[in-house]
Amino acid sequence: MxxxxxxxxxxxxxxxxxxxxxxxxxxxxxxxxxxxxxxxxxxxxxxxxxxxxxxxxxxxxxxxxxxxxxxxxxxxxxxxxxxxxxxxxxxxxxxxxxxxxxxxxxxxxxxxxxxxxxxxxxxxxxxxxxxxxxxxxxxxxxxxxxxxxxxxxxxxxxxxxxxxxxxxxxxxxxxxxxxxxxxxxxxxxxxxxxxxxxxxxxxxxxxxxxxxxxxxxxxxxxxxxxxxxxxxxxxxxxxxxxxxxxxxxxxxxxxxxxxxxxxxxxxxxxxxxxxxxxxxxxxxxxxxxxxxxxxxxxxxxxxxxxxxxxxxxxxxxxxxxxxxxxxYIINIALPVLMFIYPITIALIILNVLPEKYASKNVFKVVVLATFIFSIPDFLQFFVDEKKLSEIQNIIPFSKHNLGWVLPAVLSFILGLLIKNHSFSEKEN
Known part of the structure; x- marks a missing residue:
């Protein structure tokens, strides 16, 4: 062929x-x-x-x-x-x-x-x-x-x-x-x-x-x-x-x-x-x-x-x-997807990036941030909306079920800065 x-x-x-x-x-x-x-x-x-x-x-x-x-x-x-x-x-x-x-x-x-x-x-x-x-x-x-x-x-x-x-x-x-x-x-x-x-x-x-x-x-x-x-x-x-x-x-x-x-x-x-x-x-x-x-x-x-x-x-x-x-199946899938899909997206993007931008520490920081900030999106299906509203008001885009996006991006930048800072110290 x-x-x-x-x-x-x-x-x-x-x-x-x-x-x-x-x-x-x-x-x-x-x-x-x-x-x-x-x-x-x-x-x-x-x-x-x-x-x-x-x-x-x-x-x-x-x-x-x-x-x-x-x-x-x-x-x-x-x-x-x-x-x-x-x-x-x-x-x-x-x-x-x-x-x-x-x-x-x-x-x-x-x-x-x-x-x-x-x-x-x-x-x-x-x-x-x-x-x-x-x-x-x-x-x-x-x-x-x-x-x-x-x-x-x-x-x-x-x-x-x-x-x-x-x-x-x-x-x-x-x-x-x-x-x-x-x-x-x-x-x-x-x-x-x-x-x-x-x-x-x-x-x-x-x-x-x-x-x-x-x-x-x-x-x-x-x-x-x-x-x-x-x-x-x-x-x-x-x-x-x-x-x-x-x-x-x-x-x-x-x-x-x-x-x-x-x-x-x-x-x-x-x-x-x-x-x-x-x-x-x-x-x-x-x-x-x-x-x-x-x-x-x-x-x-x-x-x-x-x-x-x-x-x-x-x-x-x-x-x-x-x-x-x-x-009904689509509805019961929603909470599960709100939890696992953001982590999956983060892993996909990190694995596409060149090695120098995706060290083990960057992986850990980004996935942890994604996991933590996707929890409110998951909990909204089980907890009273009023109890979550205060948290969602603090997290950007959380009311749109995308509260994990900005923390994931910021943690990625933070991970890169920490990596570059550590590298600079080793050179000095």
Whole structure:
């Protein structure tokens, strides 16, 4: 395979890894609520759902290690705990959400069965595929992704020329921040540091490929994947905004995507999209359960028994959480994401920076500051708002759930100053 072809193949593979079908329900709904301010929402969404994840891939291009390597400069204990938390979140929220999306898009509109039944059958199949590894899923992924992309591009293209001329005003008080925080729900930053590691491992099998060649390949593939995500997300947000007068006020995320596809492609197009999205959801769920089980297995001397137990527990969690509607799962994910996403963003940015700007001390100071100042964003879901208001009034941007940003930047500058001061003293 020549170099250019390999870059594009890897880029499309990365794109399909990011392209969790559950993510498709977020942009149109965001556009619906953004209305005339859809472009501000888009910019915010692009930062956390495209830009930061691609930086995560670029960080992997520099490190060429595993998920563990992202946090090891803080401390080995921190990195181990962080890895466990990431996999625990993945198996408890985005994996069950795929079952919920499947029920709402492909089952509920056509059958009068309960979401619990869907969740049980869905994760029984996930478990069977997870303990019987097969190339069928990889093959399905390669076939499904191009079909879904074609349908989405058709929805976007037709929507641009057939949308009503009237767009309702935004329902967001701060559209940019709303887009930024909705990007958390894609889990793409978390996905970047997980799938990037998988990509590096797969490349390490090619013994004749040098570090620099792999770095170039991963970097360029990351940009290709980012461009793909940017086009799809932008088109869906735009059409969600342009068609927002045709949706019910209380329409859910899955309803907005289904209605948008019906208005552009008709009923047959909607059925086709529902089936493809469901299959893509399934491959995502199997990938998460398999990846998590592999990680836990590695912690226990590659015990196959541990792999089996982890896969079983993961699917059991999937059944319990997956029976709830998508909106509910998104709501319960919010506190968790407010806590882990800022730390993930900080680690991604620090790992992208050149070594001279990201020493171990800088890592420790920045991650500690990010952790401390993201606590109010996490606690707001459990503590009375009045009790937190005094703290939030002191911390800049805290009322927008971004109280960690300025402390992280200042701690980074402080870490650099301390490092430079120590270096100067050694020279003298």
């Amino acid at each position: 020549n170099k250019t072809k390999e870059i594009f193949v890897t880029g499309f593979a990365l794109f399909s890894m990011f392209f969790g079908a559950g993510n498709l329900i977020l942009p149109p709904f965001l556009g619906k609520n953004a209305g005339e301010d859809w472009y501000w929402v888009s910019i915010g969404f692009f930062i956390t759902a495209v830009f930061i994840p691609i930086l995560g891939i670029l960080a992997h291009a520099r490190l060429q290690g595993t998920l563990y390597d992202f946090g090891k400069k803080v401390s080995p204990v921190f990195s181990t705990v962080y890895c466990i938390i990431i996999y625990a979140i993945s198996i408890s929220l985005p994996a069950p959400r795929t079952a919920s999306v499947t029920h709402e898009m492909a089952i509920a509109p056509y059958f009068r069965t309960s979401s619990l039944l869907t969740s049980i059958i869905y994760f029984l199949l996930v478990f069977i595929f997870a303990i019987n590894r097969t190339k069928v899923l990889n093959l399905l992924g390669k076939i499904l992704t191009p079909f879904i992309i074609l349908i989405l591009l058709a929805i976007i293209f037709i929507g641009v020329f057939t949308a009503p001329n009237v767009i309702s005003p935004t329902t967001f008080s701060t559209p940019f921040v709303s887009g930024l925080l909705e990007g958390y729900q894609t889990f793409d930053a978390i996905g970047a540091i997980v799938v990037g590691g998988i990509l590096v491992i797969s490349m390490n099998f090619k013994k004749d490929t040098s570090f620099e060649i792999k770095k170039e390949l991963i970097t360029k593939a990351g940009f290709i994947a980012g461009c793909g995500l940017l086009i799809i997300y932008a088109g869906l947000i735009l059409n969600g905004a342009r068609f927002n007068t045709t949706f019910k006020t209380d329409a859910t995320r899955t309803e907005v995507l289904s209605i948008l596809s019906t208005q552009t492609l008709g009923n047959i197009g909607t059925v086709f999209l529902s089936v493809l999205v469901s299959l893509a959801c399934f491959t995502t769920a199997v990938g998460i359960v398999t990846g998590t089980s592999d990680y836990v297995k590695g912690l226990f001397n590659n015990s196959q028994k541990v792999y089996f137990i982890t896969a079983f527990l993961g699917c059991l969690i999937g059944v319990v959480v997956g029976q709830f509607d998508v909106g």
